[in-house]
Amino acid sequence: MDVKTQPLQKRSRQTYEAILAAAGALLEEVGIEQLSTNLVCKRAKLSPPALYRYFPNKYALLRELGARLMQRQDEEVFDWMENGGLRAGDVEEIRQSILVVQDRVNAITMKEPGGRWIMRALRAVPTLHEVRIASRELVAARMSEALARIFPKASPHKLLVAARLATEVGYAAGEMAVDEPEHAEELIDELAWMFALYFERFRT
Structure with missing residues (x-):
């Protein structure tokens, strides 16, 4: 299900990107089940052999789209952490900081062609779960390191557990916000309160 080969030449890269762009646009129109390589x-505007050179089936396409979306989301979170996103002062400041990063992550998903459906595919298709899991584990590890610098007296194990839980809840809330845009603001606000109050306990 992995990509067969990575393009090296400019023309090959253009073909590769055209395939992914078409797949993302079609996902938004027809969804996961109706998406096909044809x-x-x-x-x-490519022949099947041109597509199969890189992607053996639609799940390989979904995997690459998912990996790219996860990378963009993760980079946004990493940038937020590196710029002191978790170092805000009181509970309200932390809440506001979390609101900002979650809004940015959700905006990345909504801006991505087929972004909602890519997220659904990562959740619903068993063979794509590892893409989602790898992203969660990476974010949790980086978050636990950031928390350790902020709360040096806290147990590293407890900080890792907290980071893993926060990451899982953050992903779930993001998926809910994308699936229910009419409730997105309320969902993200509740998430921000949960995180702010949860991390506050490590100050004591």
């Missing part, structure tokens, strides 16, 4: 070929 539809992608037609939209990208």
